Amino acid sequence: MRALPLLLLLALPTLARADDLDAAAVEARVRQVARDLAPLVVEVEALGGLDERFDAPETEEEAREGILTKAGFKQAHGPTTGVILSSDGLIATTTFALHREPRHLIVTLHDGRSFVARLLGRDEARALVILKIDAKDLPVPRAAPPAEVVPGRFAVALGRGLGGRSPGVSLGIVSAVGRVGGRALQSSAAISPANYGGPLAGLDGSVLGLLVPLALDGGMASVDLYDSGIGFALPLADVLAIAPRLARGEVLRPGVLGVSPDLTAKDGVRLASVAAGSPAAAAGLREGDLLLTIDGEPVTTPWELRRALARRHAGDEVTLEVRRGAEARTVKARLAAKEGE
Amino acid sequence: MRRAGLSFDAEDTQRSHRAPSASSAPPPRALRPISLLTLLLLLLPAARADDAWPLPQAAERAFPSVVKVYGAGGFQGVPAYGTGVIVDERGFVLTAWSIALRTEALKVVTHDGRRLRATLWRSDPGLGAALLRLEPPQGGLPSLQPLRLADSTGLAPGDAVFTIGNPFGIIYGDERPAVAWGVVTAIGSLRAGGVDVARLPERLERVIVTDIPGNPGSQGGPLLTRDGRLVGIVGRLVESRATNTIVNHALPAADLVEFVRGGVAAERPIPEPPRVAPRARAGAAVESGLRLQRVHLARSPMAYVEAVVRGSPAEAAGVRPDDLVFRLGERTIRSCRDFDEALAAHRPGDTVRLVLKRGDAMREVTLTLAAGGP
Amino acid sequence: MSALRSSSGAACWPPTAPPTRTRWHTPPVTRRRVLALALLLAPAAAFAQDDGDEVLRRALATEAGQVALVARLAPTVAAVFPGEQPGGGGGSGVVIDPRGLVLTNFHVSGLNRVLTVGLNDGRTYRARLLGIDPGGDIALLVLTGRADFPAVPLGDSDAVRPGERVFAMGNPFLLAEDYSPTVTQGVVSGIHRYRDATGGSDLVYGDAIQIDASINPGNSGGPLFDARGRLIGINGLGGFRPDRGRVNVGVGFAASINQIKNFLLDLRAGRQCQHATMNATVRDQxxxxxxxxxxxxxxxxxxxxxxxxxxxxxxxxxxxxxxxxxxxxxxxxxxxxxxxxxxxxxxxxxxxxxxxxxxxxxxxxxxxxWSGPAQGEWQPDPELLAAETRLILEAHRQGEWPREWRRDESIARPGGAVERRVTHARGRLLRVERGPADARVVEVWDGKRGFARTPDGEGPLTPGRRDVLAGTAEALAALAGDPEATATLTFTGGEWLDGRAVLRLEARDRAGRRRLLYLDPETHALAGLAYPEEKGAWVEEVHRPGVILRLDHETGALLEKADEVRVEPGPQASELFERVE
The missing domain is CATH 2.30.42.10 (PDZ domain)
Incomplete structure (x- = not known):
């Protein structure tokens, strides 16, 4: 497969203007990418588990039956999607497949073969799930280099949520990168239960990311966002980096330090508050401290702090360098799990 | 909007059984040296004029053929307004079928703002389409600019398409309707499911699903390729139970050609064909010889096999108790009810594929259905 | 990680090698050649061999243009938070002037005098609310903290066509923790849309651009760009459906930039803009x-x-x-x-x-x-208004423009032709010639003294004429920066004069006389005047190069008398005065 160094393309004089978009070429590539990547895109069926309704239970009886309810939180009944990660059957999908706590997970490949899937591990902060099927010689994706995933690139979303032999296609662009604490890229392609767990691909056939039902605040998205033009994907490179831990059966959760930065501070990350009982408090951090580095990596804005923490998980130990007045100190803290998890 | 709970399945019911290697991406190609001349040529502006973004011109050509349609309605979430396409200069307008069209007060407003009376000339809920005929006002019909149905059979997922319509009824008179673009998501069929099928056909056999959001008033508008060929008519709003999203779709032009031709040739309005009652085909009972566990702990239990009738097709195929039926034909079986419905769609003698989960493995069997008892 | 996809597709997981830029997914055999070509020449050409490669090359080249456009525009897009710090509610905006003028929606800014604006450099800037247009749902902010902000030029929304590609940028759902904007693309669905208040919103959008690019809550106030990156509108109104939550359904509206241009000078002047009515209703027939x-x-x-x-x-x-x-x-x-x-x-x-x-x-x-806050509730920030006025006056006084106007016979009507000379060297000296050639009246006023010469002889100015001339002379003197001028000038917004938007300065002298001075927004040259005649009816003068037109201020009708004005350099003017004296 060929990958063009996009950054080098950018160095071209501005020959290609967006106003004379080569629509024929883009269209031909979208078709081609949909065909080429179809074998990577699998259907994930979740059978059994909790029944559910869209809205609050209508009767007390329904409420007693333990029907999963969440007012205004729409889910879906159809299959969801996954992407093959390794030729021996590791599959990435999303927690969307698991929200009903299914008894059986069945993966169907593009060639029609079905496999029983085992759930290995999950990353709650990314809504990412790793499954395993007993298959061999599967095709694997080509991840787009993170530096080449930039706003304005076309983004082809593929999924099997609609059923059918070939994956459904929707087209958008990369809207932004580094969203949800740096965990996700954002695309304007229609992203919904029709393609959660599917790949977001570039025109060159590389996979930019894995489509995930992340909500705006990092929680799980409701179906309501489905053609909002706002959808998230985990950079595939991140998925590949984190997959070994999940494949070992780990369940990763967002890590909490327990500090709130002063958003108006001009001199760096100054702590506006430190939550009582939090890892930060245990490490001796106080309101007014200036946070300089995390694990040696400088943090100069609230955003960098958020991004640094978003890359870590509950249970991870971090080394923090802080300044209080003229005094500099180095402390260690072990990130906690978010309350309620 | 109709919340009838549709599900979506494939146009082509035969899944490919090719080996995975056959369908994987092509191997890398070697590179050949590139001449300097080629490179210099490539430094010329990247896009040729005919490759430039063609929608403004295509929309400009299509606008005179797009009309606003006003029927009766506004009740039960059915919009009274919609969009249509002039498909014949003798005054025929193609639009999406809607109950709102069943009115004496049907009006059509042409691109120059003329308001004309119209008659529901031909309609077919099963097809999802309706053909209106404009009534000539005093002085005769104004000159109309039709858009011809084009060949839609070559459309494939990923193709750039656009629609023209009047979402939310924002515009009226001689104002131009709204352009929206996207790509073909899939070509498939819509199957009725869920509870509220009263206002829906059982099945729309073939639709073009797109990623262009549909809204009240969009229905009936043209679906055009980026160079302006009429490849479909935007369908009414239906929601998929599988994804819990609205399935933005259009009816392919190929399936409308006969409908239009027949309508234009007719001397008088053609009565609507009778509705095919859902499950009408379930009349001939079939027997698989497979008995499911019908426990009522959950509302709709999964299709576990409780017993296999001796000498039955199921036994012949090797189905065993405790197998979980995962698929029958192309249909995913999530519940006993799914199984019953899927089976009811078949006739004695049909050969169906069953995909079963047995322990931690999946297996596939084929069985030939027998005639069932009363 | 490049090992993930070997040519055979065999198992190569988990990744073993750390990712490096050059090793990504380029087959080892060809890697060196690709790099050499890419670095030396046009990298897009490297694969132009068969049709498939040619299509890929074209697609990536056209995509690169789009990426470059987005990269160029992103620094101009603002995340707007009403109040002293980011967070809470908010919306979007766009920088339209390097000194930090930001357009946003009024429904984003509200009446907050101080706001916080984040740009994609990851920094936040303090912003002050300059002017508001509640009827057009527009507000103008001015940023502080930087001398030269990245800004976009204003486009021409009347040249926009349905089907044209557009890019919407902004901060939907306040997703941008680092203030990097969200970009969505779509097409223009319609132009010149009128969208009445519906669905719980009291926003009325006239002359809006309808788009299918997704805009969501938080996109409000953000820019709509055409495919060349020109600002054609401010996104502000989404079509939402109650059954789908408050998210985009492919129907959004942007206030057209040409409408905003009609109010931009009023916004700069710190005003609460007033939209218009005919005070008549019409019906469709x-x-x-x-x-x-x-x-x-x-x-x-x-x-x-x-x-x-x-x-x-x-x-x-x-x-x-x-x-x-x-x-x-x-x-x-x-x-x-x-x-x-x-x-x-x-x-x-x-x-x-x-x-x-x-x-x-x-x-x-x-x-x-009238819309928005009740009359009198909104007042321009005196400090900001003084600064805007000062900027304009400085630009005027440093400006180089012709100070001579010649008579244009084409507008001199037979019998009614009048020559009128206005001299304002340093503003103070005014000489006016009025009346038909055979009944010429010459009036002169130097700030203290004045006289009129008629065919019948010379004499003092009538008190009425004296007032007319004195008021104008004081206003012009103030404009020219005469230290003895008694009039104070205030920038009060824009005016439509002679087919274009001009700056309007209001002059009030010590005697309470009011004059309007119009300046070209580009050159800051004097473009016209308005003043009351003796009987109180206002006259509007339009200064074209070489020509002055006198119009009825109300109807714009060309007055029977078409006058000429010449502004002469100082020494000549003093000579003139001495001579007539």
Whole structure:
């Protein structure tokens, strides 16, 4: 497969203007990418588990039956999607497949073969799930280099949520990168239960990311966002980096330090508050401290702090360098799990 | 909007059984040296004029053929307004079928703002389409600019398409309707499911699903390729139970050609064909010889096999108790009810594929259905 | 990680090698050659071999153009938070001037005098609210903290076509923790849309651009760009459906930039902009052929349109030459104009005998349509207004522009031709020639003294004429920076003069006399004046190069007398004064 160094393309004089978009070429590539990547895109069926309704239970009886309810939180009944990660059957999908706590997970490949899937591990902060099927010689994706995933690139979303032999296609662009604490890229392609767990691909056939039902605040998205033009994907490179831990059966959760930065501070990350009982408090951090580095990596804005923490998980130990007045100190803290998890 | 709970399945019911290697991406190609001349040529502006973004011109050509349609309605979430396409200069307008069209007060407003009376000339809920005929006002019909149905059979997922319509009824008179673009998501069929099928056909056999959001008033508008060929008519709003999203779709032009031709040739309005009652085909009972566990702990239990009738097709195929039926034909079986419905769609003698989960493995069997008892 | 996809597709997981830029997914055999070609020449060419490669090359080249465009525009897009710090509610904005002028929606800024704006450099800047346009849902902010902000040029929204590609940028759902904007692309669905208040929103959008690019809550105030990166609108209104939550459904509206241009100078002047009404209502009708037309079905006696002759039952054909077929179209045309703008309605009035129509033009200034805070509640920030006025005056005084106007015979009407010379060296000295050639009146005023010379002889100015000349002389002296000038100048917004928008300065001298001075917004040269004549009716002077037109301030009608003004350099002016004295 060929990958063009996009950054080098950018160095071209501005020959290609967006106003004379080569629509024929883009269209031909979208078709081609949909065909080429179809074998990577699998259907994930979740059978059994909790029944559910869209809205609050209508009767007390329904409420007693333990029907999963969440007012205004729409889910879906159809299959969801996954992407093959390794030729021996590791599959990435999303927690969307698991929200009903299914008894059986069945993966169907593009060639029609079905496999029983085992759930290995999950990353709650990314809504990412790793499954395993007993298959061999599967095709694997080509991840787009993170530096080449930039706003304005076309983004082809593929999924099997609609059923059918070939994956459904929707087209958008990369809207932004580094969203949800740096965990996700954002695309304007229609992203919904029709393609959660599917790949977001570039025109060159590389996979930019894995489509995930992340909500705006990092929680799980409701179906309501489905053609909002706002959808998230985990950079595939991140998925590949984190997959070994999940494949070992780990369940990763967002890590909490327990500090709130002063958003108006001009001199760096100054702590506006430190939550009582939090890892930060245990490490001796106080309101007014200036946070300089995390694990040696400088943090100069609230955003960098958020991004640094978003890359870590509950249970991870971090080394923090802080300044209080003229005094500099180095402390260690072990990130906690978010309350309620 | 109709919340009838549709599900979506494939146009082509035969899944490919090719080996995975056959369908994987092509191997890398070697590179050949590139001449300097080629490179210099490539430094010329990247896009040729005919490759430039063609929608403004295509929309400009299509606008005179797009009309606003006003029927009766506004009740039960059915919009009274919609969009249509002039498909014949003798005054025929193609639009999406809607109950709102069943009115004496049907009006059509042409691109120059003329308001004309119209008659529901031909309609077919099963097809999802309706053909209106404009009534000539005093002085005769104004000159109309039709858009011809084009060949839609070559459309494939990923193709750039656009629609023209009047979402939310924002515009009226001689104002131009709204352009929206996207790509073909899939070509498939819509199957009725869920509870509220009263206002829906059982099945729309073939639709073009797109990623262009549909809204009240969009229905009936043209679906055009980026160079302006009429490849479909935007369908009414239906929601998929599988994804819990609205399935933005259009009816392919190929399936409308006969409908239009027949309508234009007719001397008088053609009565609507009778509705095919859902499950009408379930009349001939079939027997698989497979008995499911019908426990009522959950509302709709999964299709576990409780017993296999001796000498039955199921036994012949090797189905065993405790197998979980995962698929029958192309249909995913999530519940006993799914199984019953899927089976009811078949006739004695049909050969169906069953995909079963047995322990931690999946297996596939084929069985030939027998005639069932009363 | 490049090992993930070996050519055989065999198992190569988990990744073993750390990712490096050059190793990504380029087969080892060809890697070196690709790099060499890529670095030396056009990398896009490296794969142009067969059709498939050619298509890929073209697709990536066209995509690269889009990426470059987005990268160029992103630094101009603002995340706008009302208040002293980011968070809470908020919206979007766009920088339109390097000194930090930011357009956003009024429904984002509200009446917050201080706001916080984040740019994609990851920093936040303090912003102050300069002017508001509640009727157009626009607000203008000015940023501090940097001398030269990245800014975008304003486009021409009247040149936009349906189907054209557009990019919407902004901060939907306040997703941008690092203030990097979200970009979505789509097409123009329609132009000149009129969107009445619906669905719980009280926003009325006239002359809006309808788009299918997704805009969501938080996109409000953000820019809509055409495919060349020109600002064509401010996104502000989404089409939402109750059954789908408050998210985009492919129907969004942006206030057109041409409408905003009509109010931009008022916004800079710190005003609460006033949109316009005809004080008449119209209704849609069909003619005998079933074609739509618009008929006046109510009009108040107080309406300027009524005073100008518009009557019940008139069929409105055109407004300023633009055809009107529906109520929406008329509302669109009126809603994009500020109160006080002169318009010409072309109307048809059915003849009394029922045979055909009288066609006529009615010209009048539009009445104000007040919206937003009650009158008087909003006042310009005196500090910001003084700064804007100072900027304009400095630009005027440093400006280089012709100070000579020559007589244009083409507008000198036979019998009515009058020469009028205004001399304002340092502003103070004013010489006016009025009246037909055979009855020429020359008036001179130097700030303290004045006289008139008529064919009958010389004498003092009448008190009325003296007042007219003195007021104008004081205003011009202040404009020129004369330290002895008693008039104070205030930038009060924009005016439509001679077919273009000009800056309007209001002068008030010690005696309470009021004059309006109009400056070209680009060169800051004097573009015209307005002043009251003796009887109180206001005259508007339009200064074209070489020509001065005198118009009726209300109707814009060219007065019978077409005058000429010459502004002469100082020494000559003093000589002149000495001579006449």
């Amino acid at each position: 069909e003619d005998e052929q079933g074609r739509p037309r618009v008929v006046v079905d109510a009009i108040t006696r107080e309406a300027k349109a009524f005073a100008a002759g518009l009557r019940l039952g008139d069929i409105v054909r055109r407004l300023d030459g633009r055809p009107v077929g529906t109520q929406n179209q008329l509302l669109t045309l009126v809603s994009r104009l500020p109160a006080g703008r002169r318009v010409t309605l072309s109307v048809a009035r059915p003849r009394e005998d029922g045979q055909g129509f009288h066609e006529r033009d009615v010209t009048f200034r539009l009445d104000p349509l």
